[in-house]
Amino acid sequence: MPDDRRPLLFTHWGAYRAEVKDGRLQALDGLEGDPDPSPIGRSIPGALTDDLRIRQPMVRAGWLAHGPASRAARGQEPFVPVSWEKAEALVAGEILRVAAAHGNGAIFGGSYGWASAGRFHHAQSQLHRFLNLVGGYTASVTTHSYAAAEVLLPHILGSQDSLVARHTPWPIIERHTRLMVMFGGLPVKNTQISAGGVGHHTIAESLRRCRDAGTAFVNISPIREDTAAELGATWLPLRPNTDTALMLALAHTLWAEGLHDTAFLDRCCTGFDRVLPYLTGAADGQPKDADWAAAICGIEAETIRALARRMAATRTMIAVAWSLQRADHGEQPLWAAITLAAMLGQIGLPGGGFGFGYGGSNRIGNTPHPFSWPALPQGRNLVRDYIPVARLADMLLNPGGAYAFNGARRRYPDIRMVYWAGGNPFHHQQDLNKLVRAWQRPETVVVHEPWWNAMARHADIVLPCTTSAERNDLGIATGEAHLFAMRQLIEPVGEARSDFAILSGIAATLGLGEAFTGGRDEMGWVRHLYALARQRAASHDLNLPDFEAFWTDGHIRLPPPTTEKNLFEDFRAAPETAPLPTPSGRIELFCDAIAGFGYADCPGHAVWLPPAEWLGAAEAAQFPLHLISNQPRTRLHSQYDNGRVAQESKVAGREPVLLHPADAAARGITDGMLVRVFNTRGACLAGAVLSDAMMPGVVQLATGAWFDPGPDGLELHGNANVLTLDKGTSSLAQAPIAHSALVEVEAFIGEAPPLRVMTPPAILAPRR
Ligand SMILES: Nc1nc2c(c(=O)[nH]1)N[C@H]1C(S)=C(S)[C@@H](COP(=O)(O)OP(=O)(O)OC[C@H]3O[C@@H](n4cnc5c(=O)[nH]c(N)nc54)[C@H](O)[C@@H]3O)O[C@H]1N2
Ligand SMILES: Nc1nc2c(c(=O)[nH]1)N[C@H]1C(S)=C(S)[C@@H](COP(=O)(O)OP(=O)(O)OC[C@H]3O[C@@H](n4cnc5c(=O)[nH]c(N)nc54)[C@H](O)[C@@H]3O)O[C@H]1N2
Ligand SMILES: [Mo]
Numbered sequence: 001m002p003d004d005r006r007p008l009l010f011t012h013w014g015a016y017r018a019e020v021k022d023g024r025l026q027a028l029d030g031l032e033g034d035p036d037p038s039p040i041g042r043s044i045p046g047a048l049t050d051d052l053r054i055r056q057p058m059v060r061a062g063w064l065a066h067g068p069a070s071r072a073a074r075g076q077e078p079f080v081p082v083s084w085e086k087a088e089a090l091v092a093g094e095i096l097r098v099a100a101a102h103g104n105g106a107i108f109g110g111s112y113g114w115a116s117a118g119r120f121h122h123a124q125s126q127l128h129r130f131l132n133l134v135g136g137y138t139a140s141v142t143t144h145s146y147a148a149a150e151v152l153l154p155h156i157l158g159s160q161d162s163l164v165a166r167h168t169p170w171p172i173i174e175r176h177t178r179l180m181v182m183f184g185g186l187p188v189k190n191t192q193i194s195a196g197g198v199g200h201h202t203i204a205e206s207l208r209r210c211r212d213a214g215t216a217f218v219n220i221s222p223i224r225e226d227t228a229a230e231l232g233a234t235w236l237p238l239r240p241n242t243d244t245a246l247m248l249a250l251a252h253t254l255w256a257e258g259l260h261d262t263a264f265l266d267r268c269c270t271g272f273d274r275v276l277p278y279l280t281g282a283a284d285g286q287p288k289d290a291d292w293a294a295a296i297c298g299i300e301a302e303t304i305r306a307l308a309r310r311m312a313a314t315r316t317m318i319a320v321a322w323s324l325q326r327a328d329h330g331e332q333p334l335w336a337a338i339t340l341a342a343m344l345g346q347i348g349l350p351g352g353g354f355g356f357g358y359g360g361s362n363r364i365g366n367t368p369h370p371f372s373w374p375a376l377p378q379g380r381n382l383v384r385d386y387i388p389v390a391r392l393a394d395m396l397l398n399p400g401g402a403y404a405f406n407g408a409r410r411r412y413p414d415i416r417m418v419y420w421a422g423g424n425p426f427h428h429q430q431d432l433n434k435l436v437r438a439w440q441r442p443e444t445v446v447v448h449e450p451w452w453n454a455m456a457r458h459a460d461i462v463l464p465c466t467t468s469a470e471r472n473d474l475g476i477a478t479g480e481a482h483l484f485a486m487r488q489l490i491e492p493v494g495e496a497r498s499d500f501a502i503l504s505g506i507a508a509t510l511g512l513g514e515a516f517t518g519g520r521d522e523m524g525w526v527r528h529l530y531a532l533a534r535q536r537a538a539s540h541d542l543n544l545p546d547f548e549a550f551w552t553d554g555h556i557r558l559p560p561p562t563t564e565k566n567l568f569e570d571f572r573a574a575p576e577t578a579p580l581p582t583p584s585g586r587i588e589l590f591c592d593a594i595a596g597f598g599y600a601d602c603p604g605h606a607v608w609l610p611p612a613e614w615l616g617a618a619e620a621a622q623f624p625l626h627l628i629s630n631q632p633r634t635r636l637h638s639q640y641d642n643g644r645v646a647q648e649s650k651v652a653g654r655e656p657v658l659l660h661p662a663d664a665a666a667r668g669i670t671d672g673m674l675v676r677v678f679n680t681r682g683a684c685l686a687g688a689v690l691s692d693a694m695m696p697g698v699v700q701l702a703t704g705a706w707f708d709p710g711p712d713g714l715e716l717h718g719n720a721n722v723l724t725l726d727k728g729t730s731s732l733a734q735a736p737i738a739h740s741a742l743v744e745v746e747a748f749i750g751e752a753p754p755l756r757v758m759t760p761p762a763i764l765a766p767r768r
Contacts, residue, residue, distance in 0.1 A: 043643020113423015261345020
């Protein structure tokens with residue numbers, strides 16, 4: 001049988017052809033035609049059936065014995081297996097009890113997270129559909145990925161389109177961009193994923209084509225390896241979180257040397273006259289010139305001036321990684337980059353202007369089809385309350401507490417029940433020791449999870465969930481138009497059920513079975529969603545085969561759209577007749593709406609505001625290393641940390657931490673040594689890797705090692721989020737700031753406590 005007839009497994013990091021034998025997944029090979037399949041696939045076959053899979057519904061012993069009154073030992077007690085029937089009754093009973101006593105707003109169902117690819121088995125959509133049927137839930141808004149941008153950009157550009165949906169596409173960059181200045185680099189490992197899944201991994205190739213066409217690259221980042229060595233980029237290491245100062249100095253140089261485009265600023269922007277006195281120092285006595293910025297960011301003044309001249313002299317794309325805004329005052333580097341690009345005057349020209357997140361996902365810079373693919377309908381949430389996603393711990397700790405968000409004064413709700421499916425706050429939340437404290441507050445925590453990670457261990461009722469290999473689904477790689485028949489490959493592991501099946505059971509207990517399922521079973525929904533996809537494609541003259549042919553064949557690839565546009569091409573051509581949906585109709589370099597909020601931490605134009613923690617802060621005397629907890633090469637966030645690829649990367653049994661050799665030597669640390677990384681919020685063990693790709697003073701510990709809290713407050717595994725700071729970017733966006741944290745590192749002396757999270761928790765025999 002030819003290779004391309006084998007069944008497919010479709011994931012956030014790519015599509016694979018599966019080899020299934022004796023009811024087990026044996027191996028996965030990258031999809032034919034995929035130039036750069038993700039290594040994470042190698043983790044899947046072993047992890048699918050490992051000892052860490054949850055095979056039965058489980059209830060925390062204290063909760064089972066004493067009910068919601070017993071919450072303090074959450075995360076520490078053994079579990080008791082129960083039947084599905086019993087589990088369904090417990091969850092249904094808790095929902096009714098909490099809703100009756102406190103209202104549906106007391107149920108937190110935000111449930112942020114990446115779960116799995118697949119249109120139907122999308123955990124959050126399933127959970128939200130279910131919770132809407134029972135009267136609603138407190139939701140969360142914005143993402144961990146780019147929350148600061150989601151709130152800022154609508155004010156100054158009129159929409160979030162430039163964040164994910166619309167970018168100047170790679171072929172235009174290849175033809176026209178002669179200089180790509182990359183703040184945060186363009187790490188190819190990060191482009192291996194895409195929310196909803198990847199067909200072909202094309203970014204590494206796109207970058208090579210640009211290089212071959214003569215594009216020069218500048219990598220502005222504390223880590224050299226944020227840009228592939230083969231691109232021959234110039235590396236300008238800068239102190240983390242100081243990009244805004246650098247961008248302002250580039251802008252100042254343009255102005256000082258008369259290199260800025262006044263015609264563009266007049267025609268397409270508003271507010272440059274309000275920014276200029278700040279740039280020149282007329283407003284506050286401090287010119288934001290290259291000498292000023294050099295002292296902040298650590299790049300020499302002459303290098304900054306030379307870069308500004310070079311940017312003005314050629315077609316320049318300013319690429320800004322989403323990571324820059326995942327830091328304190330993360331709104332500012334975005335606004336400063338837009339200001340700088342506006343002064344260069346190339347916004348809307350082929351290959352010029354700016355782009356956010358070119359290195360953040362495989363879909364960025366691919367032109368999507370001009371219609372949206374179908375998703376599971378979620379119904380309507382009768383509860384209007386929500387929190388910005390990263391304020392989870394603050395919400396649980398401060399019911400009724402006031403906070404500012406995007407011009408509003410809001411109050412945190414009083415949450416009694418947390419229901420989570422498809423995300424892992426014990427991965428994604430900053431300051432996990434604070435989250436552990438906050439997590440003792442709710443009366444009941446229900447979690448759907450496939451594996452015994454920290455999320456499952458911190459639940460009261462754990463409902464074992466299948467993975468994509470154990471169910472049927474429809475896969476669509478958004479922005480690539482690959483469609484995949486995700487046929488079930490193996491039987492569910494143990495008694496695991498899909499989120500849909502779990503919620504159908506609970507809904508039935510509540511007398512809402514038919515309302516939840518809509519009268520369809522799994523295959524009924526897959527067929528239905530495919531039929532909708534077929535209709536939408538047909539309305540754009542794209543013909544998809546009938547369902548049977550699709551399901552047998554497994555893979556459809558639609559021709560890419562033929563239109564290619566620069567970001568803001570139409571606006572630039574006719575700002576009067578095609579204005580932006582901002583109050584002024586133009587790019588707001590000064591924004592009256594934001595200025596009107598009166599926030600000291602986010603005023604009316606781009607400014608340099610020192611972050612809460614950085615190498616220039618007083619705290620750096622005690623904690624002299626800046627921690628970059630970036631995205632892992634070996635997994636998706638915490639997913640498959642139990643898999644081979646992640647496990648093979650561990651050093652001294654823990655997550656690797658990269659240090660510059662000079663920083664290591666000053667601390668008596670050698671390569672491969674077990675170290676303790678710490679600050680006032682927490683401490684973790686990690687395995688030292690010495691690397692001259694690190695800027696001195698900066699350490700890198702990728703996010704996502706399964707949280708393993710050990711004795712004396714020591715995290716045993718290298719989870720960076722025991723070290724990060726749980727604070728909003730500003731009163732505007734309240735976005736997470738994972739990349740603003742100072743730490744110290746020391747050799748770990750003595751016997752290391754063994755890991756606990758890679759073996760299942762204690763499980764008691766079921767009570768009679
Ligand atoms: N320090 C630091 N922290 C960060 C970041 C950082 O850069 N540094 N990045 C942040 C960003 S950008 C993001 S997006 C977040 C990501 O945070 P999350 O999306 O919460 O992280 P994941 O590990 O992907 O969690 C998904 C969970 O869903 C489970 N799962 C998989 N399939 C299914 C399913 O079908 N059903 C159910 N019920 N569960 C399933 C997985 O086992 C896993 O536990 O992390 C944020 N946190
Ligand atoms: N393999 C893999 N790929 C992924 C993910 C994954 O878990 N695994 N997660 C995906 C998700 S959900 C998202 S949102 C994207 C995120 O994409 P990004 O936000 O781009 O990802 P990060 O890895 O946080 O950061 C990229 C680089 O930015 C640099 N950086 C950090 N802070 C600063 C700073 O202040 N200034 C400058 N100049 N550089 C800085 C770091 O050196 C880091 O390596 O990645 C996606 N890609
Ligand atoms: Mo993300």
